[in-house]
Amino acid sequence: MINGRVVAAGQTCVADIFQPADAPGIVNLFRVVYGDDYPLQRYYDPDWISRAHASGELISVVSRTPSGDVVAHTALYRSSPANPEMLELGLTMTLPEYRATFATMRIAFYLRDILLPGLTCDAIFGEAVCNHVINQKLSNFIGMRECALELDLMPAEPYQAEQSATGRVSCLNLFIEIKEHQHKMFVPESCRVFIDAWLPGLEISREIVTGPEAELALDSTAVESSYFDFAGVSRCNLSRTGRDVVRVLSGLEQDWIARGRQVSQVYVNLADCCNWAAVAWLRNNGYVPGGLIPCWFKDGDALLLQKLAQAPGFERIKLKSKRAHQLLELVKAAFD
Amino acid sequence: MKLTDELWQHIQENCLTGGHLEALDRDVNLIDNGVLDSLSTLNLVSCLEKEYGIRIKSEDMTPENFGTVAQLAAMVEKKKTGL
Numbered sequence: 452m453i454n455g456r457v458v459a460a461g462q463t464c465v466a467d468i469f470q471p472a473d474a475p476g477i478v479n480l481f482r483v484v485y486g487d488d489y490p491l492q493r494y495y496d497p498d499w500i501s502r503a504h505a506s507g508e509l510i511s512v513v514s515r516t517p518s519g520d521v522v523a524h525t526a527l528y529r530s531s532p533a534n535p536e537m538l539e540l541g542l543t544m545t546l547p548e549y550r551a552t553f554a555t556m557r558i559a560f561y562l563r564d565i566l567l568p569g570l571t572c573d574a575i576f577g578e579a580v581c582n583h584v585i586n587q588k589l590s591n592f593i594g595m596r597e598c599a600l601e602l603d604l605m606p607a608e609p610y611q612a613e614q615s616a617t618g619r620v621s622c623l624n625l626f627i628e629i630k631e632h633q634h635k636m637f638v639p640e641s642c643r644v645f646i647d648a649w650l651p652g653l654e655i656s657r658e659i660v661t662g663p664e665a666e667l668a669l670d671s672t673a674v675e676s677s678y679f680d681f682a683g684v685s686r687c688n689l690s691r692t693g694r695d696v697v698r699v700l701s702g703l704e705q706d707w708i709a710r711g712r713q714v715s716q717v718y719v720n721l722a723d724c725c726n727w728a729a730v731a732w733l734r735n736n737g738y739v740p741g742g743l744i745p746c747w748f749k750d751g752d753a754l755l756l757q758k759l760a761q762a763p764g765f766e767r768i769k770l771k772s773k774r775a776h777q778l779l780e781l782v783k784a785a786f787d
Numbered sequence: 788m789k790l791t792d793e794l795w796q797h798i799q800e801n802c803l804t805g806g807h808l809e810a811l812d813r814d815v816n817l818i819d820n821g822v823l824d825s826l827s828t829l830n831l832v833s834c835l836e837k838e839y840g841i842r843i844k845s846e847d848m849t850p851e852n853f854g855t856v857a858q859l860a861a862m863v864e865k866k867k868t869g870l
Binding site: 588 | 821824825826828829830832833844845848
């Protein structure tokens with residue numbers, strides 16, 4: 452059963468930045484679109500939403516009717532990247548009776564023409580779910596480019612209210628650089644084919660460094676790991692590789708297996724000259740490249756390596772752009 | 788080729804998909820007939836901006852500019868000539 456207040460159809464609307472009075476309307480959108488089961492329960496609390504905007508943790512753009520109803524929404528917020536200046540674009544929702552209107556389009560224009568030009572962060576990324584292409588279209592419109600494919604990232608349950616997924620849902624990762632960067636990229640040989648194929652189309656300026664493997668100088672590997680129980684997903688940011696890397700990664704892997712993980716993602720810092728040791732262990736233990744995410748780390752870009760407990764659901768992935776399809780073929784080839 | 792012809796061809800070939808276009812003539816109201824919604828319009832705007840080197844703003848998104856192919860052509864022409 453779908454909960455949520457009914458909003459009168461057919462009203463005009465304008466896009467605008469969040470105002471405190473919008474908070475109940477955003478909660479209503481979550482209830483209509485996801486029922487009561489969206490995994491992050493804080494989005495059902497209008498007070499939390501207002502506080503998050505006041506602190507800058509959340510930057511929402513809404514499509515609002517003259518009567519004050521929120522009929523569409525999207526937001527920027529800090530999430531998984533190790534770089535706090537990399538914001539995620541997401542939480543894009545539209546009331547069903549406003550999906551054949553210009554409500555979402557007005558938000559897209561607001562993002563492209565008003566919000567983005569005024570941002571001072573390093574970059575924006577988004578994880579567009581691939582059970583439909585709506586978020587991909589919106590992301591492409593504001594200039595975001597495809598950079599990674601996160602296979603079977605989300606469980607099907609959150610999408611059951613809308614009956615829009617038949618199994619786990621992959622996400623297409625898109626990004627746009629707000630500030631130009633000139634990061635060095637130390638690319639391990641085992642991922643060189645993938646990077647060489649994908650980097651040119653990202654339209655970013657990077658220096659690829661090749662040569663003999665650097666000696667592991669640090670004692671300890673710098674790694675931050677999270678586990679998302681609702682999704683069975685482990686996610687790990689590996690910013691520096693130390694001499695203990697094999698012990699560290701082996702320990703994490705055992706922990707994730709014990710928790711029943713479905714998907715493991717490791718984001719390896721390409722600015723780390725010693726990342727070859729981490730990548731070697733990961734590749735030998737079934738991890739395959741999923742993409743290249745610029746600015747994921749404060750000082751560098753990330754190579755995404757991923758491992759799945761089950762065979763990937765490639766057939767369920769819906770993609771819009773030619774580049775997205777090219778990425779899918781590249782990721783498929785990496786699995787073969 | 789006239790701009791309206793170019794636009795109609797462009798819409799059919801590059802911007803919009805779906806069988807309902809085949810049953811529509813070029814004078815149809817694109818909004819009233821559900822040809823253009825938020826996402827198909829984003830696609831159309833991207834195509835127009837790329838093809839004609841113009842910039843379309845949110846305030847341009849009115850039924851008077853996007854209602855019919857002829858209205859679209861008039862808007863594109865104005866943008867091209869900087870009026």
